[in-house]
Amino acid sequence: MQILKLDPRALKDNPDDTRRSKSSPQSDALLLATVKAVGIIQPPVISPEIDGGNGYIIQAGHRRVKQAIAAGMEEITVLVVEAANDNGAMRSMVENIAREPLNPVDQWRGIERLVALGWTEEAIGVALALPVRQIRKLRLLANVLPPMLDHMALGDMPNEQQLRTIAAASLDEQKEVWKANKPKKSERADWYNISRALSKTRMFAKDASFGDDLAAAYGIEWVEDLFAPADQDSRYTTNVEAFLGAQQEWMTSNLPKKGAIIEVNNWGQPELPKKAERVYGKPSKSDHVGMYLDRDGKVQSVAYRIPEEKKKGKGGAATAGGLPETDDTVVDAPKSRPEVTQKGQDMIGDFRTDALHEALGRAPIEDDMLMALLVLAFAGLNVRVDSGASDTVFGPKRFKRHAARLIGEDGRLAFDGETLRVAARSMLIDVLSCRRGMSNSGVISRIAGDAIGADNFLPNMGSEDFLLCLSRQAMEAAAKEANVLPRQKVRETRAALVDHFRQERFVHTAALFAPDPQDIVDLIKSGEVLDGDTKGHDGRDDNSAEEEDVDGSALGEEEGLATPEDEADLPDSADDAPEAVDPDEEQDAYGIAAE
Template sequence: MQIMKVDPRALKENPDRMRQTKSSPQADALMLATIKAVGIVQPPVVAPQTDGGNGYIIDAGHRRVRLAIAAGLDEIEILVADAANDNGAMRSMVENSVREPLTPVDQWRGIERLVALGWTEEAIAVALALPVRQIRELRLLANVLPAMLEQMALGDMPSEQQLRIIAAAAQVDQKEVWKAHKPKKGDTAPWWQIANALTKKRMYARDASFGDDLAQAYGIEWVEDLFAPADQDGRYTTNVEGFLGAQHEWMTSNLPKRGAIVEVNSWGQPELPKKASQVYGKPSKSDHTALYLDRDGKVQTVHYRMPEVAKPKGAADDGSSAGSNSNAVAPPKIRPDVTQKGHDMIGDFRTDALHDALGRAPIEDDMLMALMVLAFAGQNVRVDSGADGTFYGGKRFSRHAVRLFDEHGKLAFDQDTLRVAVRSVLIDVLSCRRGMSNSGMVSRIAGEAIGADEYLPNMGSEEFLLCLSRQALEASCGEASVQPRSKVRETRAALVEHFANEHFVHPAGRFAPPADELLDWIRAGAATDVIGSGGHEDDDGHGEDLGEQQEVHAGEKRDHDDPQDVDVGSEGEHDQDFDQRAAA
């Protein structure tokens, strides 16, 4: 380097200088007073122009040159350095970093300039003595709204986690949130509120039990978390609905023997069946397994034990009553083929199979449209969804409708996008679950139309077979070529063993509705169409007989109100609640 004197007005500013954030008026006033009193203590560093000119470009000292001109100095000393092949980018950044720390925004601009010149993140980190993680964090600023960058350039920076959330959001979302939370002049920004408004829940690949096939089927795209530990799978998705759907399908396909999928309560704990006690030690062969999704969407497993069914007083092993009057004629007790709990389970089986079929089975476009009409003719169009709780149309369905619009708000979509949207709406609407979310006849018609029977799980489990009467069990034995036993529990055990390696679906669980009920539903719908808005009729046109509906709801109320309503088919072969009604 050589020292020489020049007119500060002849020096040219470097367009690639690192420090672009303006200094405060107080700092400028202090330096100006110092220059007027003692001159420039440390000469600015300049380099010859590389574009063919004869002048000099400032590498370091733009502020000193500017204030020397303001002080009216005709000449100042400068240090002339050799021209750098990166136009002094690294030299300027190092000099500014040592003199006074650059703001994170200026650091980011310098890093991007160096990257554009061919520097790697690792090389920049070594040259600046900074961790590579910090270099990558600063590069997140490239995804930040310019208006937010201006606030950050003032030294008002969010935390690393807040910056990651902001940078991961779309610019249009950042603009909307910044408009709502923009601070007044001189105030700091409420970054925690901004980050909270832009937060999207992340579901991590390391918590997924499903494989790539289900990920693709549910439209899950993994994004790499650059800040995850090196030894940890940092991939994640914000498609929470798709992740949970894939997890649920995996659980359905991988249920163990005596297994069931359960919901969780508001504390995130599994809701086990009534009277069940959780097993905290090593489970026995007779214990049950419950699968559920925790708050992170991870599949969890617990084991539970059901209490042994008490024998009626005086009952012998063969089902007869010891010491009873042999001359007394007991009234016949006829148990229904399937109990209320059995119908509840069938409703869940049908719904899950229907949703699987709607998501994966080949369905023609015209059939999809017909199913859509059927879905909104269901009993549950409030909508009480069998897939995700209760909601009221509009806002819920808008998440599917927005897929059909382009960035300019125009209705524009391809056939694949339309199919995904229609399938999603059908999954939200159609349900066979018992209670408020039951779509009634239409869900069974839809399930039969798309072959959802093929997606029904194996009903040859101990839990479901406990819901069948003796005559229903013996009928199942005939279909499976299993010899009925003298005791019901032995017959059931034989069926459980037989169906362990075969797929069993009880006839009552299939989707095809009885022909007479279907015709009644069609006639009721036709009558409603004829009567129109000016007429009146007692039947509301929903798919099932009113008496049957009342019986179902009465049964549900009884299930909730009477804690003794349990199935005792292993010995007594009759539900206690049914026995009580029969005796009455």
């Protein structure tokens, strides 16, 4: 190495210089002012020509040499070094990256030149302190149309997402799109429309339920997205039809018992069969499972149940929920929108019932409280018994299996305290329900749940499905309680609440078990019946509104009473009626809770 003073005009530019894009006028003006004020502080590096010439080639400092010429300097100090075998390719690459970030196109061209000289991607990454993934990402620019690359080299670069889309398209497609969207001179390219015209739907391997065997059978080839985070499975395919076909075959082969493949509507939501009711709580054995593909091609499932056929009244007309049809000519004033919709009330009923059953199975309950709850349970609206006090049929007999645990081999009662507790808990779980419809136990289940602390077993209701059922006022009240700032639009407030309640538990006040005081008053009044008022009747209050809600109208003799021949139609075993869990399987859990 030696130091010389040479005329900057006699120095030649390096044809293999890494930096091809022009520097900005502002940076050139700043460098020129610095050269005029203090001169060139760090001498440029040059080397003799290796092709037989007598001149010198600039290895580092092209901008300094140009600004020295612009400043009118006659001589500058330079460092003369021997020419490298690669004509300074790696040295130029490192020098330009360290001084000012290179344009991605210039980086790619420099990397391709190093690869042509025998450098591996790993060696280039070590030398440039870049991850190998970044090297491979830059090499994707080889798939970009050359005219596009030339325009990018001028400083007009698309963002990473747009560049990924462009590089994934074929050259023929890029050529057609570039021809239609080529910018005029001195104008920026419309990379948004260019990438949108070249974009293709991607189906990701992380959303696939099928394995490699089905992927090979359908001819699916996975492509790795090098622009995605390195710690994620970024494989994808653009063969949408093959991907969806493999997903459909996997669903067909893996349908659960009582499962079915259902369609989705225009909004990507599952379309349940007619009269089906979606189950938002814990599904039972009798519930159905619908499997479908969402908009991303991912397999999703939803639980639903098919309600029983509605009974007909005396006149033969179908009744809704067991209520007789009436001709009401009174026009009520329009009511304000409730805080929770009917669908939300259905969800609350499911949540309450699951929480009540879980509390009955696990929460500590004293023996006297347990027996009191058992008495309450048989006063529920959904409990029907073959009464011996009259000929009226009150309902099916489902409780033989619980009574069987208390009977010994000699036909006499034989049980210990733990067996009695387990049977009582199982009986309560079968009887008490907060679900809306025929199985609703009424205020009885609310009193029982409040007594045993079933509020602690309610699930997190901060999901989008439930928040969709709240009115704007109710949602803003929930946001205020959770210290979440309400947004201008309802859907934005809902999204903020969903995000907030992912970490915290939310239970709407309308879902708590505390009963309505008026319902308590009505329950107490129903017990204040004189003996004289019940003589000549079947033991029921004919004016009971609660019983009418469940049974419709009182059963008359002409409708036919339950006879031994009709008992086959009444579910008297666990398999004939909906059951969340098998009591025999939970006997150990009930025993632990009883202790």
